Amino acid sequence: MSDIKPRDPAILDARERGADYLVRRHYFRWTEALPWLIAIACFFLFPNRMTFGNQVLIMVMFALSLDLILGYAGVVTLGHAAFFGVGAYTVALASLRLGWSEPISGLIAGGLLAGIVGAAVGWFIVRYRGLTLLMLTIAFAAMLQESGNLRSDLTGGYDGLPGLMFDPLLGYFQYDLYGHTNYWYVLVVLAVVFYFVRRIVYSPFGQVLTGIRENVRRMHAIGSPVHRRLVTVYAISAAIAGVAGALFTQTNAYVTLTVFDFDNSAKVMVMLILGGTGRLYGPFLGAAVYMILEDYFSKLSPTFWQLGIGLLLVLAVLFARRGLLGLAEDARGWFAAKERDKERRSSAPRRLVWKREHWTALGSSALDGAIIGFIAGFAINMKQIELMTAFVTGMPARALTFTLIGAGIGAGINAIYLLITSRTSVEEQAS
Numbered sequence: 285m286s287d288i289k290p291r292d293p294a295i296l297d298a299r300e301r302g303a304d305y306l307v308r309r310h311y312f313r314w315t316e317a318l319p320w321l322i323a324i325a326c327f328f329l330f331p332n333r334m335t336f337g338n339q340v341l342i343m344v345m346f347a348l349s350l351d352l353i354l355g356y357a358g359v360v361t362l363g364h365a366a367f368f369g370v371g372a373y374t375v376a377l378a379s380l381r382l383g384w385s386e387p388i389s390g391l392i393a394g395g396l397l398a399g400i401v402g403a404a405v406g407w408f409i410v411r412y413r414g415l416t417l418l419m420l421t422i423a424f425a426a427m428l429q430e431s432g433n434l435r436s437d438l439t440g441g442y443d444g445l446p447g448l449m450f451d452p453l454l455g456y457f458q459y460d461l462y463g464h465t466n467y468w469y470v471l472v473v474l475a476v477v478f479y480f481v482r483r484i485v486y487s488p489f490g491q492v493l494t495g496i497r498e499n500v501r502r503m504h505a506i507g508s509p510v511h512r513r514l515v516t517v518y519a520i521s522a523a524i525a526g527v528a529g530a531l532f533t534q535t536n537a538y539v540t541l542t543v544f545d546f547d548n549s550a551k552v553m554v555m556l557i558l559g560g561t562g563r564l565y566g567p568f569l570g571a572a573v574y575m576i577l578e579d580y581f582s583k584l585s586p587t588f589w590q591l592g593i594g595l596l597l598v599l600a601v602l603f604a605r606r607g608l609l610g611l612a613e614d615a616r617g618w619f620a621a622k623e624r625d626k627e628r629r630s631s632a633p634r635r636l637v638w639k640r641e642h643w644t645a646l647g648s649s650a651l652d653g654a655i656i657g658f659i660a661g662f663a664i665n666m667k668q669i670e671l672m673t674a675f676v677t678g679m680p681a682r683a684l685t686f687t688l689i690g691a692g693i694g695a696g697i698n699a700i701y702l703l704i705t706s707r708t709s710v711e712e713q714a715s
Contacts, residue, residue, distance in 0.1 A: 316565070319565060319568045320475070323337075323341070323471055324471075327464070327467060327468075331462065331464070332462060334462050334463040334464050334466070334467040335462065335463040335466075335535075336575075336579065337463070337467050338463050338466050338467055338470050338531075338535045339532075339535075339575065340571060340572055340575045340576075341467070341470045341471055341474050342470060342528050342531050342532050342535070343528075343552065343555060343571040343574075343575060344474060344567050344568050344571040344572070345470075345473070345474050345477055345524065345527065345528040345531070345567075346364075346368060346525055346528040346529075346552050346571075347552050347555045347556050347559070347566075347567035347570060347571045348477065348478065348481060348524065348564075348567040349364070349367075349521045349522070349524035349525040349528065350364050350521065350525070350552050350553065350556055350567075351556055351561060351562070351563075351564075351566060351567050352481060352484070352485075352517060352520065352521045352524070353517055353518055353521040354553075354556065354561055355556070355561035355562035355563065355566070356485060356490060356493045356494060356497060356517075356562055357493040357496055357497055357513075357514060357517050357518075358496060358497030358498075358500075359410060359417070359514060359517075359518065360417060360418060361417070361418070361421040361549070362418050362421055362422050362425075362546065362549050362550065362553065363420075363421030363422045363423070363424050363425035363426075363546075363549055364421070364425075364521075364525055364549050364552060364553075365425055365543060365544055365545060365546070365548035365549040365552070366401075366405075366421075366424055366425035366428050366544060366549075367398040367401065367402055367521075367522040367523075367525035367526050367529070368398075368525045368526070368528055368529035368532070368543055368544075368548065369425075369428060369429070369432075369529060369541075369543040369544040370394070370397055370398040370401050370428070370522075370526055370529065371394035371395060371397070371398045371525065371526025371527060371528065371529030371530040371533075372394070372529035372530060372532050372533045372539045372543045373432070373439065373529075373533075373539060373543075374390070374393055374394040374397045374398070374526070374529075374530065375390045375391070375393070375394050375529075375530040375533045375534060375539075376445045376448055376533050376538075376539045377438070377439075377445075378390055378393060379448050379449065379450060380445055380448060381438070385449055385450045385451045386450075386451050387450050387451065387453055387469070387534050388453075388454070390450075390530060390534070391473070391527060391530045391531065391534070393530075394526045394527060394529060394530030394533075395523045395524070395526045395527040395530065396523065396526075397526065398522045398523050398525060398526020398527075398529070399519045399520065399522050399523030399526065400519075401522060402518050402519045402520075402521065402522020402523065402525075402526075403515060403516075403518070403519035403522070405424055405518075405522075406514065406515045406518030406519060406522070407515050408420075409421065409424070410511065410514040410515060410518055411511065421549075422546060422549075425544055425546065425549060426544075426546070428544055429541055429544035429545070432541050432544070433541060439541065440540070440541075441541065442540060442541050442542070443540065444538055444539055444540030444541065444542075445538060445539055445540075446537075446538040447537065447538065448533065448537045448538060448539070449537070450534055450537070453465055453469055457469075463535065466534070466535040469531075469534075469535075470531050470535065473527065473531060477524055477527060478564070481524070481564070482564055484517075484520070485564060489513070489516075489517075492508060492513055493513065493517055495508070496508075496510055496513065496514065529543060551574070552571075554570075554574060554593070554597055555567065555570040555571045555573075555574045556570055556607075557570070557597065557600060557601075557607060558570035558573055558574055558596070558597070558600050558607060558608060559571065559573070559607050559608060559609060560606055560607020560608060560609035560610045561606075561607065563607070563609050563610070565609060566607050566608075566609050569607075569608050569609060570607065570608070573596075573608070574593070577592060577593060577596060578593060581593065
């Protein structure tokens with residue numbers, strides 16, 4: 285039976301493409317250089333915004349650590365800021381209380397301590413799934429934050445530890461006001477961490493993590509030590525988050541207990557959802573888009589800036605459930621499949637057949653867009669005038685305008701999505 289080969293060319297083609305993917309998937313591709321080239325170009329294009337650039341790169345690393353356990357191992361957590369805070373306070377306390385200000389060794393110490401804490405915590409919490417796991421991770425982060433608040437004599441409480449001093453990088457490179465030295469420092473550390481994570485993902489250990497994410501019962505059935513693997517990857521993820529936290533303290537020269545906040549954990553998860561989970565470059569795109577929009581919206585409306593982020597997340601969930609990178613992969617796969625179909629089939633005339641569910645989805649998207657547009661119009665109007673004046677005078681017209689715009693955008697996006705993913709076609713009979 286093993287010598288019998290399928291005769292269907294489509295099956296043979298699929299097998300060949302699958303085998304080729306398994307052989308070549310760990311190879312470096314030229315597209316992987318784009319994020320790094322963009323990061324280097326930003327240094328020369330925006331030399332006065334390097335402080336903001338440092339924060340973007342740090343959040344990329346933080347999101348990358350979360351992607352390792354959420355995107356590849358399937359461990360959902362809303363308390364990942366705990367390890368970020370452990371790394372941040374390790375560097376701060378070592379500098380302020382122990383007088384150890386050497387940045388590289390402090391960075392390593394922050395990562396190691398966060399990894400040890402992650403291994404200890406992970407030993408208990410990765411046994412659970414679902415809501416129980418979420419509550420345990422949130423409780424652990426809150427417990428660390430309140431413990432730091434109780435020892436405010438050591439941690440500075442919510443006032444934090446400002447004015448931290450660190451030695452020149454490698455004993456030679458001095459820190460400047462615009463953060464140029466710190467930018468290269470963070471970028472190099474991110475490149476090292478990314479290379480390490482990439483090797484993990486494409487290793488047999490990474491494939492075991494994928495198997496655990498897809499079917500944990502089957503991994504137990506074949507004898508894989510699931511718990512030990514999850515504890516290991518949880519510790520590695522915590523160590524990377526600790527390195528990100530240590531870089532946060534070193535580049536800002538201060539730290540407060542807000543690094544343990546639930547908002548920090550939720551924010552990094554939003555970044556990962558925007559970019560796409562289970563993709564190495566999803567954290568790059570998601571963190572960059574989130575940070576840039578947060579900076580823009582906060583300048584546009586310091587009060588309602590989170591509404592813009594919320595609308596973006598809603599749009600991502602509705603139309604890009606696998607993230608921005610997933611949407612790009614869907615489009616690329618559709619075009620590739622179309623080219624393969626052209627090679628296998630004759631070029632007969634075709635027409636689109638829209639089913640009832642397609643029109644239903646189109647109307648639903650128009651309604652979603654209308655609701656989002658109404659909220660946006662109301663919020664923008666509220667930014668300018670008070671509540672009662674807005675409702676009586678300008679709100680109806682502006683909200684109606686944004687409602688119509690939102691409905692059109694929602695319907696248009698969904699129509700494009702249906703054309704790409706859900707359309708069916710029938711061949712017309714040649715006359």
